Amino acid sequence: MCIALPMKVLEISPERRAVVEFDGVTSRISVRLLEDCRVGDYVLIHAGYAIERISRADGEENERILKELKAGLGV
DSSP, X not given: OOOOEEEEEEEEOTTSEEXXXXXXXXXXXXXXXXXXXXXXXXXXXXXXXEEEEEOHHHHHHHHHHHHHHHHHHTO
């Protein structure tokens, strides 16, 4: 089973590396698999790569759901 996490793009370098964020945690990932990725976009991240761009509404909804799940687990 594979899992992809929704994250917001904070910055993109000329080398197509990006800094993304979810719930205060940032990561460096590659956006080379996406033709059109911009700062502010929400993307699904798997194994260090952005594999799909999703709408802002879907990104925010996924963030809300994951935060609710985290709170319910007491993490």
